[in-house]
Amino acid sequence: MELNQIRTSFLDFFKGLNHRIVPSSSLIPHNDPSLLFTNAGMVQFKNYFTGIEVPAFTRAATSQKCIRAGGKHNDLENVGYTARHHTFFEMLGNFSFLGDYFKEFAIESAWQYLTEVLSIDRNRLYITVYNEDDKAYNIWQKLTGFSSSKIIKIATNDNFWSMGDVGPCGPCSEIFFDHGDKYQGGLPGTPDEGGDRYIEIWNLVFMQYEQLSDGKRIALPKPAIDTGIGIERVTAVMQGVNDNYDTDLFLNLRRASRELSKNEGQIASHKVIADHLRSSCFLIADGVMPSNEGRGYVLRRIMRRAMRHIHMLGGKDLMLHKLVPILVSEMSEAYPELKRAESVIKSVLESEEERFGETLDRGLKILASASEHLKAGEQLSGEVAFNLYDTYGFPLDLTKDILRGRNISVNEAGFEEAMEDQKKRAKAAWAGSGEQAEEKIWHQIYYDYGATQFLGYETHEAKAKVLAIIVGNTKVEEVEQGEAIVVTDKTPFYAESGGQVGDVGLAGKNTVLDVKKYSQGIFGHHIEIVSKIRVGEEIFLSVDNNNRNKIRANHSATHLLHKVLRDILGGHITQKGSIVNAEKLRFDFSHNRQLSSEELILVEEKVNQMIVENRLAIVDLSTPKDAIEKGAMALFGEKYGDEVRVVSLGSSVELCSGTHVRRTGDIGYFKIVSEESVAAGIRRIEAMTGMAAVAFSNTKQQVLKSLTASLKCAEVEIINKVHSLQAEIKSFSKDLSHYKGEYLASDVVIKNGNSYNFVYKIFSHIDNDSLKTVLDIVKKKNPHSLICLVNELNNQATIIISVSGNALEKLKSNDIAKFFTERAGGRGGGNINLAQLGGCNLHKIKEALKELEEISHVK
The missing domain is CATH 1.10.1240 (Methyltransferase, Methionine Synthase (B12-binding Domains); Chain A, domain 1)
Structure with missing residues (x-):
């Protein structure tokens, strides 16, 4: 059986046993910060096992995509050198929740699938159970008739599984396949265990206990089943090979x-x-x-x-x-x-x-x-390995892999030390900039007053108490003029965050230029002071609402753009950065090719369609976990608190703390200004909304009208007209270049020799293309010749040398080039037909030409 057939047979078998066939979850764990990647079939069901969620079904089967190449589970360095290590693998599994079935059914169905569906020889199968799990032992013995030599009790934690220090846990039972005595390795539980002979193909986990924080274990009221079968290993068994890489999928790739x-x-x-x-x-x-x-x-x-x-x-x-x-x-x-x-x-x-x-x-x-000086068994210094990582992008494991063939290791402790030293230097540089002192100020303000209360979702005006004033890196009691950062107990001003710029407006008679968020949620108003502000007094804060509305429109449009890009280009689209201000929006996203003009038009149309639908913006408060599970998009790498705002704009649902329009129609109009690459795999779209977008479109329309008037054609004919003009210009340029070349070549010096002509001329400040055109014309008129064309530029000279026809019997261009460099300096090179030099002494070039003329005349 091929790998794809085995996957299908497994899912079909358990579907016949009333299991819900659940699609594989993403390799990026769903709202699980404890995992870098999905590394087991049970990951997507974790909340069912812990009781956080109640499943809509009580039994399931999956074929789950898994990665083990980072963090705790990392098989990267072993891949290629063993028969069974992979960075990516598929884990088949069947699961039972809420006590639907337990050990007996799990064991019986596993045995039935292996021995009846796959027809694996039962005599080549061995079983392990946890040494205290008599129930599982007895079920296996009754089912198989195996003696204790084939049902092996294991006393170690290899046969006891737990989700963590506390939570669901239970004994395991593993099924091994014997590949035969031509492979080394002993039975599990023996001193010789390991090797390539006895290979685990299925692990059955019986979750029957809950581990408490005091060390006690209590029985779960509703036990669960979690099983995992490595499809690559079973495929090797079914195809009669010991090495996973000798199975059909890998053979085709290899x-x-x-x-x-x-x-x-x-x-x-x-x-x-x-x-x-x-x-x-x-x-x-x-x-x-x-x-x-x-x-x-x-x-x-x-x-x-x-x-x-x-x-x-x-x-x-x-x-x-x-x-x-x-x-x-x-x-x-x-x-x-x-x-x-x-x-x-x-x-x-x-x-x-x-x-x-x-x-x-x-x-x-x-x-x-x-x-090169290291011998087998020695170590490369960690500092060198770090330099390779830091300067050339060599991951440590790549350096280790390269040296592995020579049996040389890397001083990993030294690598980590070099990494730490760099962090310390960076930290020292930061501290030296004066920012450390400023950071202490913000920590003290938070300690004294707590975080700033933000009122901006409900209002754009408020009275607030002045808590602190900072000028430079110093707290002051009052300020009469200049620029200062003012902290108040509450504010309607939005502080720069999540790509959205801070609000502008007034603080009394003073202009608020920007607002930034500092340590622990303190808002700092950057103010141009014209009227005295004093700590302890009340001040009236007023946001420029016209400016904020433009920002709102651009921010909401960013959400719609994100949703439309995912709909059109695919689910791989993720936000990689954004800037939202009153003038425009900028959205960076993961995609590895330029968008076609048709795609950009479609994106624009879809966003504007969502605007015209005038959907109500709905804002809910939720936990990050609940919001993401309900379909809200979260930004990878973004830190969220215990409570988040979920902003829904039609079909767009995102976690966001920014300010937004009340209805999508408030955005008015959306227009893409540009699309470009900003890094490998990252594209950027800039766009405008509202009247700014209208003005941009009007300007483009005006330019278009001016073009049609100048070109004397209809709008739909502009492209053809431009192409026609470009062709004419190209033709005229070619003719002009030829006529210019003919003119410049008209008075070259020609010295007739016995078997070839010596042709030369010194030009002044002409371009290289013209010089080459002259050369082509002169060569055509003098097919047997030595040609030297000199171009004077700032008392230095460049020279093109050509040898053709009969002249090649006696001369080579690269030899003539050497002749000139020996007399006039300069650098360059070429071949026997053509050579070029630059940086030559002009006066000495003239002398060398006279000398060459005499030599040529003799020849």
């Missing part, structure tokens, strides 16, 4: 890797490429983009390790992206997101491969130089 690299050897490298391609494709499809932090950095490490192995295979061309269609063909039926994101995946991989290629050679040379 075959393509060999063909593209034209290298049949180095099996480990082909394994690395196959595995890392899977990880990279699925991560990108789920919205992760390569970067220098978080999930993006893990993706970049995986990609670069694959690229390094391509380099080891001798691959000089970009290759990784060319393997994508093979993976998509193999896996997109089960995971359609691969097909939807195929073009993005290929583009990201190609871009990253180009980027890495620029630094790989330099980094490898430095690593080779730094490690």
Whole structure:
């Protein structure tokens, strides 16, 4: 059976046992900050197991995408060198909630699937149970008739699972397959356990206890089942191989890797490429983009390790992206997101491969130089490894992987020390800037008064008490003129946050230029003082409402734009940054190609359609967890408190603390101004709303009308008219260039020789294109010649030398170039037909030409 057939058979089997077939969740865990990536089938059901949520079904089965390449579970360095380590794998699993079924049914269904559906030889299966779990032992013995030699009791925590220090836990039972005595390794629980002979293929977790904080365990009122079966391992069993990389999926990827690299050897490298391609494709499809932090950095490490192995295979061309269609063909039926994101995946991989290629050679040379004196068993200094990471983007595990073949390790403690030293230097530099003193002021203000109360969602005006005034880095009691930062107990002014700029307005008679949020939620009003302000007095704060309304419109339009981009381009679109002010909005998002003009028009139309629908803006307060589970979009990396605002604008639902319009119609009109790339895999759209957008469109329309008048054509004919004019200009330019060349060539000096002519002239301040045109004309008229054309520029000279026809029997252009450099200096080079020099001494060039004329006359 092929891997895809096994996946289908598993899900069909449990569907027949009344299990809900639940699609795989994203590799990015849903509102679970404890995990970098989804690494097990039970992750999406965690809240069901803990009792936080009540499921709509009591039994489920899945095929879950998993990544283990970061954090606690990290298999990256082992991939390629073992038979079963992967960064990406699929975990098949069946689950029971609320006590629907427990040990007996879980054990019986697992045994039935393996021995009846897959027809695996029961005599090659072994069972382990927790040594205190007599119930599971007895069920297995009754079901299989196995003796204690094949149902093995394990006393260690290998057969007892817990979710954490407290919470659901319980014993495990594992099913092992015996690959035969040609492989090394002993039975589980024996001193020789491990190796490639006895391989775990299924783990059954019986959640029957709750671990309490005092160390006690109590029985759960409704036990649960969580099982996991590695599809790659079962596929190896079904295909009669011991190595996961010898199964159908990996064989196809490895075959393509060999063909593209034209290298049949180095099996480990082909394994690395196959595995890392899977990880990279699925991560990108789920919205992760390569970067220098978080999930993006893990993706970049995986990609670069694959690229390094391509380099080891001798691959000089970009290759990784060319393997994508093979993976998509193999896996997109089960995971359609691969097909939807195929073009993005290929583009990201190609871009990253180009980027890495620029630094790989330099980094490898430095690593080779730094490690050439090291012998097997020795260590590379952590400082060198850190320099490679910091300067050339070499992840530590890539450096370790490169040195692994020479049995050289890296001083990881030294690497961490160098990393820490850099952080300290950065911190010291920050402290030296005077900001540390300022930070203490804000901490003290918070300690004395608490956070500023924000009133801006309800009003744009309020009386407030002045709590503190800061001028420079010093607190003062009053200020009469100049600029100062004023802190009040409450404020209607929005402080710059989440990409939205701070409000402007008045504080009494004084102008509020900006508002920023400081330590612990203190709002600082940056004010131009014209009327005295004193600590302790009341002051009337008034936001410029016209300015705020423009900001509101732009911020709400940003939400609509985000939603429309995801609808049109795909779920991989995630916000990477934004700036919202009164003039325009700027939205950065993950996407690896330029949007077509048709796509931009469609985006604009869809946003304006949502504006015309005039949907009411609905703002709710919620916990981040509840909001995200109800479909609200959260920004990756954004820190949210215990309570968040959920802003709904039609079908757009996001967590946001900014100010927004009351109805989408208040935005008025949306117009895209530009779309461009700002970084690898990051695009930027700038847009305007309301009257600013109308003014922008009117200006463009006016320009269009002026063009039609000047070109004497209709609007629809402008492009054809411009193309026609461009062709005419190109033709005129070509003719002009030729006539100019003919004119410049008309008075060249021609010295006739016996077998060739010597042609030369000194020009003054002409462009290189004209000089080359003259050369072409002169060569055509003098096919057997030595031609030297000199261009004077600021008392220096450039010279073009050509040797053609019969002259080549006696002369070479590069020899003539050497003749000139020996007499007039300069630098350059060429071949036997053509050479060019620059930076020559003009006076000595003239002397050299006379000398050359005499030599040529003799010849």
